[in-house]
Amino acid sequence: MSTSNPVSRQRIEVDLNFVNEVTRRGGGDVKKCMQCSECSVVCPLSPSESPFPRKEMLWTQWGLKDKLMADPDIWMCHNCEDCSKECPRNAKPGSVLGALRSMVIETYSWPRAISRAFSKKAFLALFALVPVVLMIVFFLATGIRVPNGGPIYFSSLVPYNYLDTAGIIVGAYAILALLYGCFRYYRTLSKQKKGKMNAVIAAILTLKDVILHTWFSVCGSNRNRYYAHILIFYGFCVLLLATFTGALEIHVFGFSHALLGEPQNIIGNIGTVLILPGLLIAIINRTTSKVPKEDTYFDWFFLILLLLIVCTGFVMELLRLDGISLAYWTYMIHLILVFMLVAYFPYSKFAHLAYRFFALTYLTSIGRRPAV
Ligand code: SF4
Ligand code: SF4
Incomplete structure (x- = not known):
């Protein structure tokens, strides 16, 4: 037998x-x-x-x-x-x-060809060239030129209706591509083991962990990383809030120009004060780490791009207040960098926020938690 x-x-x-x-x-x-x-x-x-x-x-x-x-x-x-x-x-x-x-x-990530190319340093210049070309096309098509003299209003260089349209198109593309990638990932994870907990409840619990940085705080030996991450995370959220406040001011409250001392300006400055030290701590942490990092283009792109966006945002405001027309050129560089942040969000380190959220939601749903 x-x-x-x-x-x-x-x-x-x-x-x-x-x-x-x-x-x-x-x-x-x-x-x-x-x-x-x-x-x-x-x-x-x-x-x-x-x-x-x-x-x-x-x-x-x-x-x-x-x-x-x-x-x-x-x-x-x-x-x-x-x-x-x-x-x-x-x-x-x-x-x-x-x-x-x-x-x-x-x-x-979707489309795969873009995410594959984006992971290679050699293509970075090409990806940076895309917003530069789009900007050149915009100025050629509209006939708008950099204003010479007079008070500095960024809307006279790029009118709000153009800026909003571009923001909505690029933002919608980035959100849809990111969500589609995360959905595919979550579907793959879910096929392995059925969750004991409802996915929505698991997502809410995970959101709480993200807001409080619960799991991050367990890594006790590298506190600098924790502080840097929390400053970058909340600084970024506040800067995002400043962007939406600016849109509200213009489209709901009828502001014609961004003014000094208005809510968007104050919120933006708070965001800068939070994110800048966070970025500097993260950069110092990486360069002085006892465990030397190797080729971490993925991480450096994230840190350097954010740092450049914050710095150009700050410098263009100072130049604007002093009435120096170099503010317009700084503004153009700022817009190019912001385009790179938003359009390439689904393929860069920024996307880790969403992928980590979905993975932790899945882990929470199956009852797998760190030994804390
Ligand atoms: S696996 Fe990750 S969290 Fe755990 S000790 Fe290593 S780096 Fe830290
Ligand atoms: S040798 Fe391998 S298993 Fe041992 S500590 Fe290093 S990575 Fe971990």
């Missing part, structure tokens, strides 16, 4: 180029891992059952791309680098998880 075999067989697809791709994105030392598990022991966020990042190191070495691209655990990591500091082989598991997260964004 034969006994049934309880071992189930699973076909595993191995992507041999995968390790090279992880290396290119800053996870360069994954091959050094010897599976000692020290990283999973020291990680303050790793659950006791099926802990990370040891298993992700193994899967990466084996080239199990599909498995890793559907692994929500990589989003539980908040990149404190405790594991990388303690790794006896200097395999930098924290950086490997960071590289995997950037690959998730590329894999699920």
Whole structure:
């Protein structure tokens, strides 16, 4: 009489180029891992059952791309680098998880060709050229020229109706592309295990965690990263609020120009005061880290672009107040940078906010939480 075999067989697809791709994105030392598990022991966020990042190191070495691209655990990591500091082989598991997260964004983003090109530094100049060309076309088509003399009003360079139309088109594209990518990712995650909790309730609980930075605060050894992140996060939210306040002032309350001391201006300055120190702490933190980072173009693009937007926004206001016409040129550079922020949102590090939210929502729904 034969006994049934309880071992189930699973076909595993191995992507041999995968390790090279992880290396290119800053996870360069994954091959050094010897599976000692020290990283999973020291990680303050790793659950006791099926802990990370040891298993992700193994899967990466084996080239199990599909498995890793559907692994929500990589989003539980908040990149404190405790594991990388303690790794006896200097395999930098924290950086490997960071590289995997950037690959998730590329894999699920839409359209894939754009996200693939955007992940390569070589194409950055081309992506920067797009808003420059659009701006040149705009000035050629409208015949508007940089005003010479008189009080400085940015709306005389780019009238609000044009600015609003462009903002709505680019913003709608970015939101739809981002949501579509996140939806595809969440659908992939949900196929693995059915959630015990309603997804809406899980999303509300996750939102609370995001607002309070609950999981981030668990990474105790790298407090500077926590402070930098919270300042950048809330500074960005306040700057977003300033943008909407400006639109309300013009379209609802009939302001003809942005004036000094009006709500948008005050809110914008508060946002700058929050985000600027956050960006500077993050940059200092990265450049002085005890765990040297490798090619982290994905992270640097995020930090430098935000810093340039904040600085050009601040400088153009100062120039405007002094009546210096250089303000118009600074404004044009500012608009180009803002275009890059919004249009490329679904493909850049900015998208991690949305992907992390969906992954944590899924994890919450299945009852998988960090060991806090
Ligand atoms: S990454 Fe380092 S600490 Fe983690 S299992 Fe590999 S060798 Fe050990
Ligand atoms: S970087 Fe920090 S949170 Fe991420 S796996 Fe390592 S120890 Fe855990």
